Amino acid sequence: MTNVLTLENIVKTFPLQRKVFTAVDDVSLSIKEGTVYGLVGESGSGKSTLARCAMQLMRPTSGQAIFEGHDLGKLGPKALRTIRSRMGIVLQNPVASLNPRMSIGASVAEPLRAHTALKGHALQAKIDNLLDEVGLGAEHTHRLPHQLSGGQCQRVGIARALATSPRLLILDEPTSALDVSVQAQILNLLQDLQQQKGLTYLLISHDLDVVRYLSDEVAVMKTGKIVESGAAERIFTDPQHDYTRRLLEAAPGHGRPELADSHTLPTLTTQGND
Structure with missing residues (x-):
């Protein structure tokens, strides 16, 4: 190993x-x-x-x-x-780790835009898949952090951390x-x-x-x-x-x-x- x-x-x-x-x-x-x-x-x-x-x-x-x-x-x-x-990191405070003015989908997209060439439908499909992997549905994509619970925000943080595999x-x-x-x-x-x-x-x-x-x-x-x-x-x-x-x-x-x-x-x- x-x-x-x-x-x-x-x-x-x-x-x-x-x-x-x-x-x-x-x-x-x-x-x-x-x-x-x-x-x-x-x-x-x-x-x-x-x-x-x-x-x-x-x-x-x-x-x-x-x-x-x-x-x-x-x-x-x-x-x-x-x-x-x-390498990815999941932080202690899930709410504070997200931009309050940025939608959940946009937050998850940030590392994808920085490290991959995904755009358009391919980018959205990847975001949807990541949210699904952490137990959130596509309906969360357009919500803001204050509309989610602490546990849901931490799921978003995990999805972001997983974005670049x-x-x-x-x-x-x-x-x-x-x-x-x-x-x-x-x-x-x-x-x-x-x-x-x-x-x-x-x-x-x-x-x-x-x-x-x-x-x-x-x-x-x-x-x-x-x-x-x-x-x-x-x-x-x-x-x-x-x-x-x-x-x-x-x-x-x-x-x-x-x-x-x-x-x-x-x-x-x-x-x-x-």
């Missing part, structure tokens, strides 16, 4: 008054093709900064981000733009802004899409139940460092680091029946009614 994304000794620092703040401190990890890699830790632990370094949305201070064999830090703007079309999706707290029942539907959708399309996910979340449900491997971050990593089930049943054990003990939703395992997680049965 090949590695889709490899991060080697990533460091990201920021100037802070007369000091330097290290947000990511010498982090290395590899994500295998077709798997879900969970990244957990408290707010401010460096998870989202690391993800942005992985996509080169933020240049790391040092270290390498290697995607599909390409060292992203060595690519020029044009080559990097091409490679980025193979990416190999890797970065899921940055994809369900934290949603109600628990809607979280379950979105998680089922993400799992179904991952299995159907052979996608690879980097899942960032502070919700341990979400990470345990979806992930094959997990890394635990604390103050910019990975303190423990390994198979998801081992991390959750036999944590080795004190910080991991404290996270598990303190998690307010730990053991939540709605998300605890695949036997109790509701299956996705609605067409975008969340």
Whole structure:
């Protein structure tokens, strides 16, 4: 099984008054093709900064981000733009991630216009297909974000991320802004899409139940460092680091029946009614 994304000794620092703040401190990890890699830790632990370094949305201070064999830090703007079309990101706040003045169809069309030559009926057919894949009908195409629920907006965000047929999706707290029942539907959708399309996910979340449900491997971050990593089930049943054990003990939703395992997680049965 090949590695889709490899991060080697990533460091990201920021100037802070007369000091330097290290947000990511010498982090290395590899994500295998077709798997879900969970990244957990408290707010401010460096998870989202690391993800942005992985996509080169933020240049790391040092270290390498290697995607599909390409060292992203060595690519020029044009080559990097091409490679980025193979990576997608789903953000935490689904409503804020959409332009409030742009229709749903226009939002989904943006990456298609930027990275493909689709026009006219072919473009609209692709938009309709993407909306269908995430459980929304063609009738949503002309609606504005404020006319949709939070769960529906997140489905639009997922459709946008899938528009260029990416190999890797970065899921940055994809369900934290949603109600628990809607979280379950979105998680089922993400799992179904991952299995159907052979996608690879980097899942960032502070919700341990979400990470345990979806992930094959997990890394635990604390103050910019990975303190423990390994198979998801081992991390959750036999944590080795004190910080991991404290996270598990303190998690307010730990053991939540709605998300605890695949036997109790509701299956996705609605067409975008969340």
